[in-house]
Amino acid sequence: MNERETDVLVVGAGIAGLAAAFAADRAGADVTLATKAERPEEASTWWAQGGIAVTRDDPDQFKQDIIDASSGTADEAAVDVLVEDAAEAVREVLVETVGIEFDTEGEEFDYGREAAHEEPRILHVNAETGKHIHVPFLNYVADETDVEILEDTAALELLRHEGQVYGALLEQDGDWAPTFAGSTVLATGGIGALYPNSTNPESATGDGVAMAALAGADVANMEFVQFHPTACTTDEGTFLVSEAVRGEGGLLRNADGTRFMPEYHEDAELAPRDVVARAVKSEREETGEVYLDVSTFDFAGHFPELAVKCDENGIDWTEGIPVSPAEHFLCGGVDVDEYGRASLSDLYAVGECSCTGVHGANRLASTSLLEGLVWGLRAGEDAAGSDIDRIEPPELLERDPDLPSNFARQKFGRLQRVMNEQVGIERSTDGLKRAQSVLRRLKGEVDAYVRTRTSRSLYELRSASVVALLIARAAAENEQSVGCHYLTEANSEAQTPEPATEQ
Ligand SMILES: Cc1cc2nc3c(=O)[nH]c(=O)nc-3n(C[C@H](O)[C@H](O)[C@H](O)COP(=O)(O)OP(=O)(O)OC[C@H]3O[C@@H](n4cnc5c(N)ncnc54)[C@H](O)[C@@H]3O)c2cc1C
Known part of the structure; x- marks a missing residue:
């Protein structure tokens, strides 16, 4: 692989990395986007189901919902940024530029509502919003901008000297070389691979957080790892059974067939995620199994994709969907400001690998795609102005090519x-x-x-x-x-x- 120079190096091609690359390109920078993924499915963005929250008529209520979900720990200034930028970022970039057609009802958007949102404010496409955002956005950046996309290319280390970042060492096909950049934007997503069960793709190994921390950048809120209460794990892997299924009337029952959530919380199945996750864990330990009873409503009519997914995984959903908690989202990450700037010069972090403060100790559903979009755009634009400098890259070794098997x-x-x-x-x-x-x-x-x-x-x-x-x-x-x-x-x-x- 060749040594390169670029104004802005973006690492990761989920919603946050795409937004950053798009904005930096629009600001006139020469942009290189490296992603270790070979297929879009290797980003969490592709898997998002419920949708993307937007600000409607009542921004104060949106702000309050985010703060309440975080038990009062969210950073108010960061939440203000999210709420103020939300509607325009979604309209201008996703709808008008990329051309995403969110579901409508008549002339209006069909805003969905999820647990802990006081009003319907979630834009969605079927129950598979992620792929309907990710693929067109990826295609737009590839076809309509000057961003150079390097697929199957992993960042291994940041190039850092005395508190400043100069780019990253990139690896492709077992070969590696430095890419020197005026600014480096980390957008590497989550950490699902740290847990045996996660809703994330397997490649979510926390690379951005690790590279930044090893280079000396501050990280924050790392203890706040969100578990989704209703994931279904089979021999084929783990898939998410969206909160919306409980919103429609799905009931959680233990192995004895008893509906248990009313014992744990007044909102029963719609209690906060962490409460439901602990209840599911506890009932599984006590009775051996928990399943989601979807016989209470027209499951296949409301969630055709999930019904197909169950069929593909050999689950007869008419008998209930077996569920257990799975790691879902890291609320913490590389500590950044309102433009995604990390504590090292010319280093940015956006999306799930960053900690903007929006989520505090717990995240409100459907705010993560939005955070990636808003901070990606802000960081990309801000990152566009730095000059490229070079330093001596660290030497990577190949002295001992054999690893013990397994x-x-x-x-x-x-x-x-x-x-x-x-x-x-x-x-x-x-x-x-x-x-x-x-x-x-x-x-x-x-x-x-x-x-x-x-x-x-x-x-x-x-x-x-x-x-x-x-x-x-x-x-x-x-x-x-x-x-x-x-x-x-x-x-x-x-x-x-x-x-x-x-x-
Ligand atoms: C099943 C599921 C459902 C969800 N539903 C919703 C929802 O409805 N609404 C919502 O708001 N949020 C939802 N979320 C959360 C949301 O999807 C993610 O938090 C968000 O998409 C993260 O975006 P990102 O751009 O930060 O990271 P990702 O989309 O995960 O992208 C990370 C990118 O970085 C690349 N990468 C990683 N390491 C390296 C490296 N070392 N070098 C090069 N490239 C690298 C990856 O290949 C990938 O391209 C859901 C998540 C999951 C898993």
Whole structure:
């Protein structure tokens, strides 16, 4: 692969990376977009179902809904940016420029409503919004702009010297070379590969967060990992059964057939995601199984794609869909400001790998595509002005090309077990301590190989081990049980009645 120079290097081609590349190109920059994906399905954006929230007549209520979902922890200034930019970004870029045809009812958009949204404000295309946004946006950037897209090309390391980023080392077909850039925009998505069950594509190994953290950039809110309560896992993999199914009347039942959610929360099946996820976990542990009863409404009529998905996976949905919680979204990430600027000069992060502060400790449904779009556009435009400089790139080695067979798979397996058991939906102080020591050892073993050998899978494993440790450490340091960070001892203390005092 050749050494390159570009004004703006964007890493990742989900909604956030595409928005950044689009905006930087529109601002007159020479843009290179590198994605390790070979197919659009390798981005979470493609898989989004419910839709993209937009601001309608009541921006204050939208803001309040986001803050409420975060248990009051969202950064108000960041939420203001999201709410103020939302309608125009969606209209101008997705609708008028890219030409996405969101579902309508008569002359109007058919705004959907999801749990914790006080009004219908979600634009969607069937229940497969992600692919209907991602594919046309990708095609638009490829065909209608001057952005150079490098597919199957992974960023391995940032080029950094004394607090400034100069681009990244890119790998393609086992060959690597530096790309020097005036600005570098990370848009690498989520961290699903750290957990055994995730709704994300397998390639979501947290590369952007790891590269930024290793280069010395600040990260924030890493303990807040959101689990979706109703994923369906089969031999073929994991797929999401959208909240909208519960919105239509789907009921959660345990192995005894008992509907249990009313016992856990007054909003029953429509309680906040973290509450439903813990309830599903607990009922599965107690009774062996939880399933979503969709006999209460016309499931195949409302969710034809999901009905087909069930059929393809050998699930007879008329008997109920077996569900369990799965990792879904990282609320934290590379700490950025309102233009996506990270703490290192000329480094930006956008989309799921960033922490804008919008989600705080928990994310409101359907705000993630919007955040990626809004911050991608802001960052891309801001990134367009920097000059390209060169530094001596780090030397990557190929001294020891043979890895023990199954090395990456075994280490990933161990990492996922620890994350699932100790850094998952429920955490304890002791468990987090144990997790950190296992993860530190594991990272040491991976680092030893990275010092002698360069391969994409090894770098992905390194990313996962760095990010896992960041999550475990942040979780151990936060003693407040809030949002997605649920500490068992804090809650058992809260529920245990005070012992009677002697009179
Ligand atoms: C099943 C599912 C349903 C969802 N439903 C919704 C919804 O209805 N509404 C909503 O708002 N959100 C939803 N979300 C969340 C939302 O889809 C994601 O948070 C969002 O799409 C993330 O966008 P992104 O651009 O940051 O990352 P992604 O779309 O994940 O894209 C990341 C890109 O980075 C590339 N990449 C990663 N590492 C490297 C590297 N080292 N080098 C080069 N390229 C790299 C990947 O190949 C990919 O192209 C859903 C998520 C899932 C998984």
